[in-house]
Amino acid sequence: MIEVKNLSVQYPGSEVEALTNLNLTLNKGDFVCVLGKSGAGKSTFIRCINGLQIPTSGEVCLDGRVCLDPDYVSRAKEEKLRKVRREMGMIFQHFNLVPRLSVLQNVLTGTFGYRSSFKNLIGWFSQEELALARKIIAEVGLSEMADRRVENLSGGQKQRVGIARALVQQPRVLLGDEPVASLDPGTSNRIFTLLKEMHERLGLLTVINVHDVDLAKRYATRIIALRNGEVIFDGLPEQFTEETYHATYGSKSENSFFGAGI
Numbered sequence: 001m002i003e004v005k006n007l008s009v010q011y012p013g014s015e016v017e018a019l020t021n022l023n024l025t026l027n028k029g030d031f032v033c034v035l036g037k038s039g040a041g042k043s044t045f046i047r048c049i050n051g052l053q054i055p056t057s058g059e060v061c062l063d064g065r066v067c068l069d070p071d072y073v074s075r076a077k078e079e080k081l082r083k084v085r086r087e088m089g090m091i092f093q094h095f096n097l098v099p100r101l102s103v104l105q106n107v108l109t110g111t112f113g114y115r116s117s118f119k120n121l122i123g124w125f126s127q128e129e130l131a132l133a134r135k136i137i138a139e140v141g142l143s144e145m146a147d148r149r150v151e152n153l154s155g156g157q158k159q160r161v162g163i164a165r166a167l168v169q170q171p172r173v174l175l176g177d178e179p180v181a182s183l184d185p186g187t188s189n190r191i192f193t194l195l196k197e198m199h200e201r202l203g204l205l206t207v208i209n210v211h212d213v214d215l216a217k218r219y220a221t222r223i224i225a226l227r228n229g230e231v232i233f234d235g236l237p238e239q240f241t242e243e244t245y246h247a248t249y250g251s252k253s254e255n256s257f258f259g260a261g262i
């Protein structure tokens with residue numbers, strides 16, 4: 001579904017590469033957690049998948065149809081990039097919601113990629129769009145709160161709005177850049193349970209950056225670990241051992257999940 005070929009990124013002014021020669025195939029049905037120390041390249045990797053970051057060399061191909069490579073932006077019209085992005089729902093650490101708008105209004109912004117700029121400007125939505133948004137709000141457990149302003153919600157509820165906004169796009173790929181980093185452990189688990197449920201129900205490819213190895217081992221079907229911009233592990237959660245942890249983070253794990261059979 002997504003082919004990452006010889007992908008490298010070097011930011012302007014930086015002497016080292018943020019990503020070095022990544023080669024990966026990401027398949028429909030994979031629930032991938034990307035692990036790595038701060039600065040390992042996790043966000044850069046996610047941003048390359050949805051075209052927010054254009055590689056210095058190499059490419060990211062979606063179904064072999066569209067390949068994001070260093071020349072893509074100059075070759076493609078902005079419209080083409082919009083088409084790629086709307087197949088990819090994205091959720092963020094800090095939710096990226098509009099605080100004074102309601103849950104429903106925030107979720108509806110997820111449909112913007114499909115609509116004319118004029119309709120977006122005047123904020124007109126069809127009955128179908130409203131019905132879809134309300135259905136997804138119910139699926140993430142917020143039907144009672146659809147008309148409440150987002151600024152009055154808890155962090156976990158805000159992330160549910162973020163997930164609903166991504167899903168209303170009807171994406172094939174769901175991307176998450178540290179989506180639970182601002183949430184407590186119980187809420188993080190509930191958000192991952194919801195993500196996994198949606199992933200399975202909708203038959204998505206899901207790729208999520210996470211700092212919490214325990215969550216990755218519990219929920220991922222595949223773990224990719226980056227170190228200094230290179231893939232140092234790509235395998236099943238149970239294959240991510242204490243040694244791999246050490247190679248990824250450069251220190252011993254203080255947690256007990258390796259012995260707990262998770």
Ligand SMILES: Nc1ncnc2c1ncn2[C@@H]1O[C@H](COP(=O)(O)OP(=O)(O)OP(=O)(O)O)[C@@H](O)[C@H]1O
Nearest residue numbers: 011012014018036037038039040041042043044045
């Ligand atoms: N816009 C930028 N300009 C210059 N360098 C950048 C930029 N964004 C990231 N970097 C550098 O690229 C490398 C990878 O950063 P990236 O944000 O992808 O890592 P990360 O694993 O997501 O880190 P974190 O867990 O802290 O979010 C780091 O060395 C970082 O300093």
